[in-house]
Amino acid sequence: MHPKDETELCEILSEAQDPVRISGGDTRSDFSIDGNGLSTLGLSGIVDYVPGALTMVARTGTPLSEIQSVLAAEGQQLAFEPSDYKSVLNRSGTSTIGGVFATNSSGARRIQCGAARDFLLGVRFVDGQGKLIKNGGRVMKNVTGYDLVKLMAGSWGTLGVMSEVSFKVLPAPGKTASLLLETRNHKVAVAAMAAALGSPYDVSGAAYLPGSGACMIRVEGFEKSVAHRLNGLQGRLKEFGKIELLYDQEAKSRWEDLRCLSPFCDVSGDLWRISVKPSDGPKVYEKAAFTKGFYDWAGGLIWGIAEPDVDPRLALNGVGGHATRVRGAAREIAKFHPPSKAIAAINAAIRKRFDPKGILNRGLMG
Amino acid sequence: MQTFFKEEQLHVPDFKRSNEILRACVHCGFCTATCPTYQVLGDELDSPRGRIYLIKDMLEQGRTPDAATVKHIDRCLSCLACMTTCPSGVHYMHLVDHARAYIEENYKRPLSDRFLRFVLAAILPYPMRFRLAMFAAKLSRPILRRFPDARIRAMADMVPKTIPPVSRNDDAQSFASKGVRKKRVALMTGCAQKALNTDINDATIRLLTRLGCEVVVAEGQGCCGALTHHMGKTDQSHKFAQTNLSVWGKEIHSKGLDAIIINTSGCGTTIKDYGHMFRDTNLAEDAKTVSARAMDITEFLMTLDVPESQTKSIKVAYHAACSLQHGQQVKTHPKTLLKAFGFDVVEPQDAHLCCGSAGTYNLLQPEISTALKERKVKTLMATKPDVIAAGNIGCMMQIGSAAEVPVVHTVELLDWATGGPVPAAVSHCGWSKIQ
Amino acid sequence: MQMPSPDTAVLINKEHILARLRAVLPADCVIDDERETKAYECDALSAYRCPPLAVVLPRTTEEVAAVLKTCYDLSVPVVPRGSGTSLAGGALPTEDSVILGVSRLNAVLETDYDNRFIRVQTGRTNLSVSGAVEENGFFYAPDPSSQLACAIAGNIAMNSGGAHCLKYGVTSNNLMGVRMVSMEGEILDIGGAHLDAEGLDLLGVICGSEGQFGVVTEATLRILHKPEGARPVLIGFDSNEVAGACVSDIIKAGVLPVAIEFMDRPCIRATDDFSGAGYPDCEALLIIEVEGSDDEIKEQLDKITKIARTHNPVELREAGSAEEAARIWLGRKSAFGAMGQLNDYMCLDGTIPVTELPYVLRRIGEMSREFGLDVGNVFHAGDGNMHPLILYNANKPGDLETCEAFGAEILKLCVEVGGCLTGEHGVGIEKRDLMDFQFNAEDLEAQMRIKDVFDPKWLLNPAKVFPLKHTEDRRKNRVQFAAHAAE
Known part of the structure; x- marks a missing residue:
C-alpha cells in the first residue's frame, strides 16, 4: 500500500482489518513482524522551511538525505544526529524523516542538545481507525494540550502512521574537534567523560571504544571557542591518560563511524543497545558479556554484540535502565525491554485506544 | 487584585490604605519563597500571600476576626522579607499593622493569651520593670521551666545568664565629641536593650564621639513603640511614639540634630514609619521630621569619613537582621564597614531568612521561632566564623542562645577596630593582642 | 468563566470525605475551615476564583497515595497544586474538589554530579534546585520567571520554559524520571537516571499534562555545569x-x-x-x-x-x-509583578514563528487601540513565545470581559500565523475555551484518550484544558461514579 496523501492514508487504515507493517525507507524496519506493507514513501516533500525560525515541516516519507542537503544549504542541520542502521542491518536506500522520528533515533549529541523527541515540534498522524490527528505545531515552545508529539516519537508506528512532522533545526557548527584520550580501562574512560561533561566546556559528544582504547570527547562551535574549550578540557583530562587532538574531517569521520555503527558492520551476533546511568556502564558492559561494543552518551549508552543465546538484560538486574535488540532474530528474548507490570498496562491501554483493531506494527514494542 | 470594600469603608484612612495595598498585589506568589514561616510550615496560609488573602477577606467583610485568621497573622514575624521580594511594591508592613490593630480591637483572645500579651506589653518597654522581671524569672526558672505552656518556658529560657548593671551612659546627658564637632546626633537608647546589654550603647557613644559627633541622650525618651505596635496595641505604641516625637522635636528645634541614631534595627523600622503612623494627625509634620532624621548607626557611619584599618584575620559572620535588611533596606552598609575596618566578612546561606527572634515572637511562637533559630545557627556556623555580628539586640539574644561562637553588635567591632576596648563578649578570645 | 455545576453527591458527602482524609493524614495536613480554604481559591490568575471543598498538605509520597486512593474511592475530584503560581489558572479549584498541595514535599533526595542529575521532591522550588547544586558549579536549566517561587511539580505539570530555554530546552527536555501517584493511589516510577526511558514516551506525555494524569511527587532532573561566564x-x-x-x-x-x-x-x-x-x-x-x-x-x-x-x-x-x-x-x-504596579493584568502566552514577530506586534498595538486597553509586551523573543500583558481595572465592571475578549483575539492571531495558544504557561482554565480554535474535535479526542487511560473517572484537575462541551460525556460518567460512591 502506497498512499499518496493523508486522505488515502486515512482510507486505507479505516478499512484495514488485517495487520499492517509500516515502512519508510526500510533502513531499520523489522521485517519479522507480519502484516501488509504500508509505505510512507508516497508522502514526500518538504512543506515549509523557515531558516530564520529554525523550523522545518516535511512529509514523513521525505528522504533524510534530501532534508539534510536542504538544511546544509542554509548552514543548518538536524542536531540530534539520527543513527544509521544500514550497515549493521545490511540494508540499502535512504532513511525517511518519519522513520527517524518514529524510532526516536538519536546520536552522540543527545547528551548536549537532546534526542530526536526533543526536536520534534508537531505531528500529523492517522490512527488505527483511520482518523487524522494533529498535535503540536511548528513553533519551538508549545504546551497547548497534551504532548502527543513526544508520545509519537519513538512509538514505532504502534499508535498511528505519521504523515507530516515539523521539527526544530540548529545552525551547523563552524568547527569540530575531538580530544582523543587513550585508556584501556572502562571505568577510567567513563570517569574521564564524566569529568568532561562536568566541565563548563559544552561537550557535544563523549564516546569510548574499548577495542581501540579510544575515549573521544567532541567540542563544536566558533573557531576561537573550540580552541579555548579544547585547551580547558586537556587540562582537566590529562590525569586520565595520553591525549591527542583531532580536527575537522579527521574528527568528524570518527563520529560519523559511530553514527553508522561501523564498528559492527562485519561482526556477526546480536546487536544490543543498552541505556543506563553512565557510571553503571562499565559494570553492565562487563556483565552483558559483549564480544564487541562501544559506549556513547558518556557511558550511558552501550552498543554491544552478544552471542545469540545470551540475554544482556540479565546485566541490568538491580540496575536502572533498559536494553533493546537492534539486530537478531526473534526468539524468546524480547526485542524491546519489557516494562514493569503497571507501565505495561498503561502502554497497552494507550495502544488500544489508538489502535483498537490491533493492526499497527503488531508485535513491536511488546 | 480585585477588592470588594464598601464605599463607606474607603473613607476610613486605614481601610483606604489597605485597599491601595491590596490593589497592588497581583497574587504572583513570589513572596512565599522568602517567607520564613512558609519555609517551616509549607502552608499558603502561613505565607504573605495567604495572610494578605486572609486579611483582605476579614477587612472587606468588616467582620469579627476568627481564630484561624488570627492564628495565621500571629504567626507572621513581620520580618518583611516579602517586601524585599515583591516586584509589585505591595506594602505588606502597613497592611499587617492594620490587621493587627483591627484584631486587637475586634477579637477577644483566650484569657491566657490576653494575660501574656498584657504582661509583655507592661514589662518589656520599661527597662526597670524588665530588669526586675528578669531577676524574678531567674530565681523561679526551675518552676517556670515545668509550665505546660511553651511560651512561659520560652520566657524562662530567654533570660540571660548575667544581667548587666544599669549603665549611667544611658542617662539623659550629652557626650562631647573628641576633637572638632562635625555632627550633633541623638542616640535612641532603646528599652529592652538597655536591660539586656549595656555594651552596645557604650560602644556606640565611644565610636561616635571618636569620629567627631556630639551624642545626645535626650531627656524622657523611651520605647519606640515597636513591641506594642506589633501586638496591635496601637494606643500604647502611639503614646510611646508621641513621647519620643516631643523629646526629639525639642532637640531638633533648639540645638538641632543631624540624625537620630538607632542601633537596634527593630526600633529603626518603626521610628522611620512614624511619618506614616501619624500621617492624619496634627503631629504629622513632627513625625515626618523625626522619621526623616532616623538612621541606623551603620547608615550614619557611611556619611562620615571613617579611617582605614589594618586587616585583622578575624572572620565575622554577618547576620542581617530583618528589620535592617528588609524593614529599612539597609543591606550592604554593615558589611562594607566591617570590611573597611579590617574584618573578614562572610554571610550564611539564606541570609534573607529571619532568625526567629522578631521582637516578642520568640516568646509568643516558641515552636516556629526555635525551628528558625536552629536553621539560622546552622547556616551561620557552616561559615566557620570567629564571631557573629548583628545589628539588632533581639537577633543577638536569639542566635547567642545557640551559637558556639560569641555574638556581638556590629558597632562593638567597629568601636574596637578604631581604638575602643575589646568587646566584652569576646574578651576571652585573646583579640587584644591582634591589633 | 463557565464552570460545571458541582457534584452535589460530593458536597453532601463532605463530612464523610473529611473524616476519611483525616483517617489517613496527620491532623495538621487537612484544612477545611472555610476562612482558610478561601486563601486557596485561586493561583496567580486571581481573576478566576472558587474555594475548594478542602485542602490537604501531605508530607510523603505515601500520604499522597493515601489521599488519592481515598478520593478515588469516594469519586472526589482532586486539584494538584505546587506553589500556586500558575498564570493560566492551572490550580484553580472547583467547589467539589480537594486541593492536594505538595509544598511540604521539598527535600533533595540525591545529587549525582558524575551522572549529572538531581532527584528532588516536587514541592521544591525551581530556583532552590539550582541552589542545591550551585556550590559544585552546576545548575538546573529551565528558568521560568517565577523560578524563585514556582515548584518543580508545577513546572512538570505545565512543561514550563523560561528565558534560557532557547539553548537549554524546556522542562520536558530536562526531565529524566518521575515518581508519580496515579488517581487510584498507585505509585509509579517512570524513567530514572538514564537518558531516554524505555517503551512509549510516557514521561514526555506526563510532562505538560497539567496535573490531569497523576501527582508527581519526585523528579529526576538533568543538571548541567555552569558556563564559564x-x-x-x-x-x-x-x-x-x-x-x-x-x-x-x-x-x-x-x-x-x-x-x-x-x-x-x-x-x-x-x-x-x-x-x-x-x-x-x-x-x-x-x-x-x-x-x-x-x-x-x-x-x-x-x-x-x-x-x-x-x-x-x-x-x-x-x-x-x-x-x-x-x-x-x-x-x-x-x-x-512590576506591571502589577500599573494595573491589574492578564498575561497571555501565545507562541508564534519568530519571523512573524513584527507583524504580530503591530497587530497587537492596533487591537489595543480598538479594545481601549493598554498592553505591555515582555517575552522570550528567541523562540517566539510572546507574553502580552493586557492591563485592566479589576474593580471596574466590564473591564475583565473586555480584557478576555481582547486576549482571545490575540491568541487567535497567534494561531492564525502558525503559532499556538500557549508556549509555557499551559492551557489551564484561561485558554480552555480557545482550544477549539487550534484543534478540531478529533485532535482533542485523541488527547482525551490518554486522559482516559490515566484517570478513567476524570477526577484530576477537573474542568481544565478541554472545552466543557467536549468533556460532557466523560464528566457525566464521573458524576455517576460519585453518586454510586455516596450510596
Missing part, C-alpha cells in the same frame, strides 16, 4: 517591529544566544525602578545573553552587535559586571 547585552530600538526583525536576523545568522528577551516601553519603565537595571529609554528593548569564556562571549557579541547595527539601535550596551547582569535579569524576571 555569561553576559547580557541590552539593545534598544525605536519600535517594536524593528526589534522583532532583529531577532529573526540574529537567529538566521547562525548565532544561537542562550536567551533573547524582549520588553517594550511600558514594561521597561515598570521594571527599571524595582531592579535598578538602568534599561535604556526606548520603545523596545532586547536583552540578549551569550555564554562562555571572555573570548567566546566577545566573539558572539561581535556577531550579534554587527547584525543589530543594521537595524539602527538607539542604544547598545553590554553588562559591565556580574552585579549589573544580575540586575538586568532581576528586572526581566520581575516584569509581570
Whole structure:
C-alpha cells in the first residue's frame, strides 16, 4: 500500500482489518513482524522551511538525505544526529524523516542538545481507525494540550502512521574537534567523560571504544571557542591518560563511524543497545558479556554484540535502565525491554485506544 | 487584585490604605519563597500571600476576626522579607499593622493569651520593670521551666545568664565629641536593650564621639513603640511614639540634630514609619521630621569619613537582621564597614531568612521561632566564623542562645577596630593582642 | 468563566470525605475551615476564583497515595497544586474538589554530579534546585520567571520554559524520571537516571499534562555545569517591529544566544525602578545573553552587535559586571509583578514563528487601540513565545470581559500565523475555551484518550484544558461514579 496523501492514508487504515507493517525507507524496519506493507514513501516533500525560525515541516516519507542537503544549504542541520542502521542491518536506500522520528533515533549529541523527541515540534498522524490527528505545531515552545508529539516519537508506528512532522533545526557548527584520550580501562574512560561533561566546556559528544582504547570527547562551535574549550578540557583530562587532538574531517569521520555503527558492520551476533546511568556502564558492559561494543552518551549508552543465546538484560538486574535488540532474530528474548507490570498496562491501554483493531506494527514494542 | 470594600469603608484612612495595598498585589506568589514561616510550615496560609488573602477577606467583610485568621497573622514575624521580594511594591508592613490593630480591637483572645500579651506589653518597654522581671524569672526558672505552656518556658529560657548593671551612659546627658564637632546626633537608647546589654550603647557613644559627633541622650525618651505596635496595641505604641516625637522635636528645634541614631534595627523600622503612623494627625509634620532624621548607626557611619584599618584575620559572620535588611533596606552598609575596618566578612546561606527572634515572637511562637533559630545557627556556623555580628539586640539574644561562637553588635567591632576596648563578649578570645 | 455545576453527591458527602482524609493524614495536613480554604481559591490568575471543598498538605509520597486512593474511592475530584503560581489558572479549584498541595514535599533526595542529575521532591522550588547544586558549579536549566517561587511539580505539570530555554530546552527536555501517584493511589516510577526511558514516551506525555494524569511527587532532573561566564547585552530600538526583525536576523545568522528577551516601553519603565537595571529609554528593548569564556562571549557579541547595527539601535550596551547582569535579569524576571504596579493584568502566552514577530506586534498595538486597553509586551523573543500583558481595572465592571475578549483575539492571531495558544504557561482554565480554535474535535479526542487511560473517572484537575462541551460525556460518567460512591 502506497498512499499518496493523508486522505488515502486515512482510507486505507479505516478499512484495514488485517495487520499492517509500516515502512519508510526500510533502513531499520523489522521485517519479522507480519502484516501488509504500508509505505510512507508516497508522502514526500518538504512543506515549509523557515531558516530564520529554525523550523522545518516535511512529509514523513521525505528522504533524510534530501532534508539534510536542504538544511546544509542554509548552514543548518538536524542536531540530534539520527543513527544509521544500514550497515549493521545490511540494508540499502535512504532513511525517511518519519522513520527517524518514529524510532526516536538519536546520536552522540543527545547528551548536549537532546534526542530526536526533543526536536520534534508537531505531528500529523492517522490512527488505527483511520482518523487524522494533529498535535503540536511548528513553533519551538508549545504546551497547548497534551504532548502527543513526544508520545509519537519513538512509538514505532504502534499508535498511528505519521504523515507530516515539523521539527526544530540548529545552525551547523563552524568547527569540530575531538580530544582523543587513550585508556584501556572502562571505568577510567567513563570517569574521564564524566569529568568532561562536568566541565563548563559544552561537550557535544563523549564516546569510548574499548577495542581501540579510544575515549573521544567532541567540542563544536566558533573557531576561537573550540580552541579555548579544547585547551580547558586537556587540562582537566590529562590525569586520565595520553591525549591527542583531532580536527575537522579527521574528527568528524570518527563520529560519523559511530553514527553508522561501523564498528559492527562485519561482526556477526546480536546487536544490543543498552541505556543506563553512565557510571553503571562499565559494570553492565562487563556483565552483558559483549564480544564487541562501544559506549556513547558518556557511558550511558552501550552498543554491544552478544552471542545469540545470551540475554544482556540479565546485566541490568538491580540496575536502572533498559536494553533493546537492534539486530537478531526473534526468539524468546524480547526485542524491546519489557516494562514493569503497571507501565505495561498503561502502554497497552494507550495502544488500544489508538489502535483498537490491533493492526499497527503488531508485535513491536511488546 | 480585585477588592470588594464598601464605599463607606474607603473613607476610613486605614481601610483606604489597605485597599491601595491590596490593589497592588497581583497574587504572583513570589513572596512565599522568602517567607520564613512558609519555609517551616509549607502552608499558603502561613505565607504573605495567604495572610494578605486572609486579611483582605476579614477587612472587606468588616467582620469579627476568627481564630484561624488570627492564628495565621500571629504567626507572621513581620520580618518583611516579602517586601524585599515583591516586584509589585505591595506594602505588606502597613497592611499587617492594620490587621493587627483591627484584631486587637475586634477579637477577644483566650484569657491566657490576653494575660501574656498584657504582661509583655507592661514589662518589656520599661527597662526597670524588665530588669526586675528578669531577676524574678531567674530565681523561679526551675518552676517556670515545668509550665505546660511553651511560651512561659520560652520566657524562662530567654533570660540571660548575667544581667548587666544599669549603665549611667544611658542617662539623659550629652557626650562631647573628641576633637572638632562635625555632627550633633541623638542616640535612641532603646528599652529592652538597655536591660539586656549595656555594651552596645557604650560602644556606640565611644565610636561616635571618636569620629567627631556630639551624642545626645535626650531627656524622657523611651520605647519606640515597636513591641506594642506589633501586638496591635496601637494606643500604647502611639503614646510611646508621641513621647519620643516631643523629646526629639525639642532637640531638633533648639540645638538641632543631624540624625537620630538607632542601633537596634527593630526600633529603626518603626521610628522611620512614624511619618506614616501619624500621617492624619496634627503631629504629622513632627513625625515626618523625626522619621526623616532616623538612621541606623551603620547608615550614619557611611556619611562620615571613617579611617582605614589594618586587616585583622578575624572572620565575622554577618547576620542581617530583618528589620535592617528588609524593614529599612539597609543591606550592604554593615558589611562594607566591617570590611573597611579590617574584618573578614562572610554571610550564611539564606541570609534573607529571619532568625526567629522578631521582637516578642520568640516568646509568643516558641515552636516556629526555635525551628528558625536552629536553621539560622546552622547556616551561620557552616561559615566557620570567629564571631557573629548583628545589628539588632533581639537577633543577638536569639542566635547567642545557640551559637558556639560569641555574638556581638556590629558597632562593638567597629568601636574596637578604631581604638575602643575589646568587646566584652569576646574578651576571652585573646583579640587584644591582634591589633 | 463557565464552570460545571458541582457534584452535589460530593458536597453532601463532605463530612464523610473529611473524616476519611483525616483517617489517613496527620491532623495538621487537612484544612477545611472555610476562612482558610478561601486563601486557596485561586493561583496567580486571581481573576478566576472558587474555594475548594478542602485542602490537604501531605508530607510523603505515601500520604499522597493515601489521599488519592481515598478520593478515588469516594469519586472526589482532586486539584494538584505546587506553589500556586500558575498564570493560566492551572490550580484553580472547583467547589467539589480537594486541593492536594505538595509544598511540604521539598527535600533533595540525591545529587549525582558524575551522572549529572538531581532527584528532588516536587514541592521544591525551581530556583532552590539550582541552589542545591550551585556550590559544585552546576545548575538546573529551565528558568521560568517565577523560578524563585514556582515548584518543580508545577513546572512538570505545565512543561514550563523560561528565558534560557532557547539553548537549554524546556522542562520536558530536562526531565529524566518521575515518581508519580496515579488517581487510584498507585505509585509509579517512570524513567530514572538514564537518558531516554524505555517503551512509549510516557514521561514526555506526563510532562505538560497539567496535573490531569497523576501527582508527581519526585523528579529526576538533568543538571548541567555552569558556563564559564555569561553576559547580557541590552539593545534598544525605536519600535517594536524593528526589534522583532532583529531577532529573526540574529537567529538566521547562525548565532544561537542562550536567551533573547524582549520588553517594550511600558514594561521597561515598570521594571527599571524595582531592579535598578538602568534599561535604556526606548520603545523596545532586547536583552540578549551569550555564554562562555571572555573570548567566546566577545566573539558572539561581535556577531550579534554587527547584525543589530543594521537595524539602527538607539542604544547598545553590554553588562559591565556580574552585579549589573544580575540586575538586568532581576528586572526581566520581575516584569509581570512590576506591571502589577500599573494595573491589574492578564498575561497571555501565545507562541508564534519568530519571523512573524513584527507583524504580530503591530497587530497587537492596533487591537489595543480598538479594545481601549493598554498592553505591555515582555517575552522570550528567541523562540517566539510572546507574553502580552493586557492591563485592566479589576474593580471596574466590564473591564475583565473586555480584557478576555481582547486576549482571545490575540491568541487567535497567534494561531492564525502558525503559532499556538500557549508556549509555557499551559492551557489551564484561561485558554480552555480557545482550544477549539487550534484543534478540531478529533485532535482533542485523541488527547482525551490518554486522559482516559490515566484517570478513567476524570477526577484530576477537573474542568481544565478541554472545552466543557467536549468533556460532557466523560464528566457525566464521573458524576455517576460519585453518586454510586455516596450510596
